[in-house]
Amino acid sequence: MDSRQNQITSSQLMGFIVSIQVGTGALTMPAELARVCGHDGWISILIYGIAITALISLIISLMNRYNNKSIFEITKLLYGKYMGNSLNLFIVLYLWYSTCISLRSYTNTIHIHLLRSTPTLVLCIFTIIPTYYLVWYGLKYVARFSLAIYLSLTFCCLLFFLVFKDLRFNFLMPIGQSGIEGIKSSFSPCIFAFLGFEVISVIYPEITNKKKAMKYAIGANLITTLFCILLLLVVTSFFGEEMLKKSLYPTITLARAYRAPIIERMDILFIAMWLPVIAMTTRGYFCVTYYSINKLLNLKKKGVYLLVFTTITILLSNLPKSISRISNYTNVMMIAGTSFLMLLVISYLFSFVRRKGVKPHV
């Protein structure tokens, strides 16, 4: 990738982050939240959304303290060469791991709901074609494409509107029943729903208008938070707490429950509209991982390496055999993601102690 094809604007960053955050998470998140904190999931999302907004502003201030550097260069400055390199390895492995996991859960969704007899490997190869094509051309085009997320979100909101008359808001009462315990125990599903904003720390040098980056990144988180709250409110008041706990993909079930006038089985249409969104999570991580590897190893022949990278990713994502194992792997991703976030926070604090490479006027 030459550098010109990686540069993105702040508004593209917004779409990019929203598309990574919403996606796979939105399909399973309501059920997982219902299991840990009942019908009060939306309060947890709201609280964690605010916390994460603070975290985003912190990440961007960390990035602003250094002149046009990504997290990979900052770790080297802060912790020395060896420590920094091993941390970078951890970050890349985390990103790669997220790519594989999201690719697998994406193909799993298709496998369960659309094509039961097609092998997941075939599905993986077929669905990765657009991703491969876009990543070949660079981050700029991936980010440009990710603006399509707004279209899918609009479609989803339309579905919410259609089922509005079937909602029973009694299911949400009494508000705040699960209390502080509920909020505490909803940590992992909530963080998992929001993960994706951490890629800012990797792609920050490619943003062209950095002054607006903070505003747009927070805006992205705001959109995700609002959408998740809306989704939780609708799904919870449609199914009720107990039913929600039992279901696996409540958002798709919601689409199936709606009876459209001409189309029987609205869910197929919904999945068709939602597939690009889920794919975008994969695409975002895929692109950022490939970009990081490129940057760390200074690769030149992009064609060969992208093919190798894609092949390894597809093979890795097919290692888990069954769906119960996938949730274990997701847990690992959540833990690694949280450690990455903690690393960013620690780096921010540490940058006040060890001032090497910090912009002088900050």
Add this chain to the structure above:
Amino acid sequence: MVEDKNLNINLFNDYEKNFSIIDDTLKDCPDIIRRKVILNSGKKGCFFFVQGLCDIDLFQRDFMTPLLNLKKLDNDEVKYLPNKIPVAGLTFPLVIDSLIQDILAGNAVFICDGLTCAISCTLKKYEKRNIKEPEGEKSIRGDHDGFIEDMATNIATIRRKLKTPNLKFKDFNVGAISHQIISVAYLDNLASPSLLQIIADKINQIDTDSLIAIGYLEQIIADHPNSIFPQYLATERPDKVIAGLLEGKFVIMLQETSFVMIAPVTYHAFTQAPEDYTTHWVGATYLRLLRTIATLIALFLPGIYIALLSYHYYMIPLPLLVSLAQSRTKVPFPPVIEAFLVEFMIEMVREASIRLPSFITASISIVGGLVIGQTAIQAGVASDLMVIIIAASAIAGFTMPTYDLGISIRLVKYVVMICASIFGILGVVVPMVTLVAHLLVLESLGEPYFQPIAPFKFGDLKDTYIRAPIRYLKKRPDIAKPKDQERGKKNG
């Protein structure tokens, strides 16, 4: 003599030598007339001109006769010649090579004893067809004139419609054998100089014998030569050209072709017709939306139908499903084979009818449309709903105002059909995403091809899927990066 074929030498003082060099170069060209004369002053001379490119009457009256009657003709006298010979274009080439180029371009050229320069006079007159409406781009309420193969006439047509000194033409010579001229028209106060530089660089890199049609040029200078989507708008309509120029775009004209090319353009330029601007904005918007829906139908309807029939039959409403199942019972093929059979038939009828005379085309449409279509259903080769679906998508494809985009849409449609037969609805979604991804990656002269959708430009949306009232179209679209964004005089 001229052993090394190096003609890039000055004319000699010796008339016989000059004549023999030129005569040798132009031997076996019976269309080039050599008219030897002896002047009044007793000197020997010779006229060269191409029969059929030169106006003989004018040549005799205004060029030959005055020259023959001259009392004196030598190197000093030449500078007074423009006052003595009543013709418009008069030049004095010194180099043999440029002299020969002048002859071949249709000038009448005179060499004479004692002159170290030739006298070349522009007296072009050749057969050209009349201006008439382009067959491929008909218009109901638009203008009915079109470009023709003569570039001078085309330039005059543009100049007639844009009476401004800012209308500039930049000329390039291409073609090692054909020696054609490419002329790039633009409005100096609007067009972006950097884009002009890009075009100039691209054209200067061309190394070819001859550009036979504008399509050659289009393929050579395209940003993404392997894309099936057209990246420059080829047209024969002057009104499209004028509209393009007024938006700060460039018009690339090639000598001896009637098509010109507008650049840079977006995808949406290919879905627009002149009627969109000549009718009321509500009607125009309706036509635009109709075409957009038609595009989607042409692209995805057969694919979706195949996907539903093969994998998601439970999405089809029950009453329809019953009649569908009944009509499919007679058909032995899977839906995709059936679809391709019908599609292939339609494509063949289309391809056959394009180049045949119109009186045969009528009988083809009867054979193809009525006989084959009807009997295919009765014979159980295709189900009737499939014929309807394929025919609907074919008709939807015909709504495209440009021929180039029509081909692209058909090709994408086949890919969607094949994928849908393997992966169901996923096989519709993934090609759709890939298509959008491809449109995002494409660029026309370095400008994003799929704007104003992505990168999103809200201001430019009012002239894409809808057509806002003219009074709101005060800003020029951003695609060509015009120097002046506002239309009209009051805004500077």
